[in-house]
Amino acid sequence: xxxxxxxxxxxxxxxxxxxxxxxxxxxxxxxxxxxxxxxxxxxxxxxxxxxxxxxxxxxxxxxxxxxxxxxxxxxxxxxxxxxxxxxxxxxxxxxxxxxxxxxxxxxxxxxxxxxxxxxxxxxxxxxxxxxxxxxxxxxxxxxxxxxxxxxxxxxxxxxxxxxxxxxxxxxxxxxxxxxxxxxxxxxxxxxxxxxxxxxxxxxxxxxxxxxxxxxxxxxxxxxxxxxxxxxxxxxxxxxxxxxxxxxxxxxxxxxxxxxxxxxxxxxxxxxxx
Numbered sequence: 068x069x070x071x072x073x074x075x076x077x078x079x080x081x082x083x084x085x086x087x088x089x090x091x092x093x094x095x096x097x098x099x100x101x102x103x104x105x106x107x108x109x110x111x112x113x114x115x116x117x118x119x120x121x122x123x124x125x126x127x128x129x130x131x132x133x134x135x136x137x138x139x140x141x142x143x144x145x146x147x148x149x150x151x152x153x154x155x156x157x158x159x160x161x162x163x164x165x166x167x168x169x170x171x172x173x174x175x176x177x178x179x180x181x182x183x184x185x186x187x188x189x190x191x192x193x194x195x196x197x198x199x200x201x202x203x204x205x206x207x208x209x210x211x212x213x214x215x216x217x218x219x220x221x222x223x224x225x226x227x228x229x230x231x232x233x234x235x236x237x238x239x240x241x242x243x244x245x246x247x248x249x250x251x252x253x254x255x256x257x258x259x260x261x262x263x264x265x266x267x268x269x270x271x272x273x274x275x276x277x278x279x280x281x282x283x284x285x286x287x288x289x290x291x292x293x294x295x296x297x298x299x300x301x302x303x304x305x306x307x308x309x310x311x312x313x314x315x316x317x318x319x320x321x322x323x324x325x326x327x328x329x330x331x332x333x334x335x336x337x338x339x340x
Contacts, residue, residue: 114150114152114167115150117150117151117152117167118150118151118182118199119148119149119150119151119182119199120148120149120150120151120164120166120180120181120182121146121147121148121149121180121181121182121333121334121335122143122144122145122146122147122148122149122175122179122180122333123145123179123180123181123331123332123333123334124145124179125144125145125285126142126143126144127142127143127144127145127147127175127176127179127180128141128142128143128175129141129142129143129149129166129168129171129173129174129175130173130174130175131173131174132174133162133163133165133174134174137174140171140173141168141171141173143168143175144284144285145285145286145332145333146237146285146333147168147285148168149166149167149168149175149180150166150167150168151164151165151166151180152164152165152166152167152172153165161177162176162177162178163175163176163177164176164177164180166180181329181331181333181334182198182199183196183197183198183329183330183331183334184197184334184335184336184337185197185300185330185334185335185336185337186336186337186338186339187208187231187300187316187336187337187338187339188339189210189214189231189233189338189339189340190214190339190340192207192208192209192210192308192310193205193206193207193208193308194206194208194300194316194318194322196326196329204325206318206319206322207304207306207307207308207318207319208304208308208316208317208318209304209305209307209308209309209310209311209312209316209317209318210231210308210309210310210312210316210317211229211230211231211310211311211312211313211314211315212226212229212310212311212312212313213226213227213228213229213230214230214310214340215230216230216232216233216340217230217231217232217233217255217260217294217295217298217314218230218260218263218264218269218294219264219269219293219294219295220292220293220294220295220296221295221313221314228295229312229313229314230314231298231312231314231315231316231338232255232256232257232260232298232314232338233338233339233340234257234259234260234337234338235257235335235336235337235338236253236254236255236257236298236335236336236337236338237253237254237285237333237334237335237336238251238252238253238254238330238331238332238333238334238336239252239253239254239286239287239288239332240252240287240332241327241330241331241332242299242301243327245299245301245302247299247301247302247303247315247317248301248302248303248320248323249301249302249320249323249324249327250299250300250301250302250315251299251300251301251326251330251334251336252287252297252298252299253298253299253300253336254281254282254287254288255288255290255294255295255296255298256278256288256289256290256292256294256295256296257278257282257288258278258279258282260294261274261275261278261279261288261294262275264292264293264294269292269293269294270292270293270294274289274292277289278292285333295314298314298315299315299316300315300316300317300318300336301315301316301317301318301323302317302318302319302320302322302323303317303320304316304317304318304319304320304322305317305319306318306319306322316338
């Protein structure tokens, strides 16, 4: 199921289908079911090319019918991937989507899946906002003092280690009461950084295993190790692409307000050099 999530991220390599200004982005729904249809998708539907979404709620049920009382076919975790086949078929079921998960076909609530994801380009100091393969927004970002990949926790004044980690992460928490206005906490340290840290002697085997388990379960990893943590996309950015943070990505408050309605726990965040 997690492999489907990778398909969504691979869309970043495709040409952008559209760029929208703030008004267009603000009016676009993350998951908008088309007008309900009467017939189910044909049996020969190509599941492999159906739009890839990810789950934004823990214990999300895939049900046999678009009905909260219908039998549960499988239960999904935050960040699990699904293929969206169509709107639900019942005339009163616009809040449901028909999905495929492995060999299972069923229905999930539309507000429990999303196809929004973020790509952070540290070199360009820009956050790109996508819905599936479509680029819908480019936001100027402030970045860290050091442009290299993060290796370990930094102490006050250790500017050499004020770094933004690189890789594929996901939002583990939304903080509406951040010291930096609003913040999306991302899933650093991830298994790749943890493995490197273990091999270099920064963390123990138990800490490595705990970080790997957190990633597998789609939850926030331990952030108290020598690898550091609490890496965020947060507010109070200048909008002038400056380098001042200690490892976070800073956006203007108005841009955080835009993203707040769309970025959820589970949203992928791809950070590039």
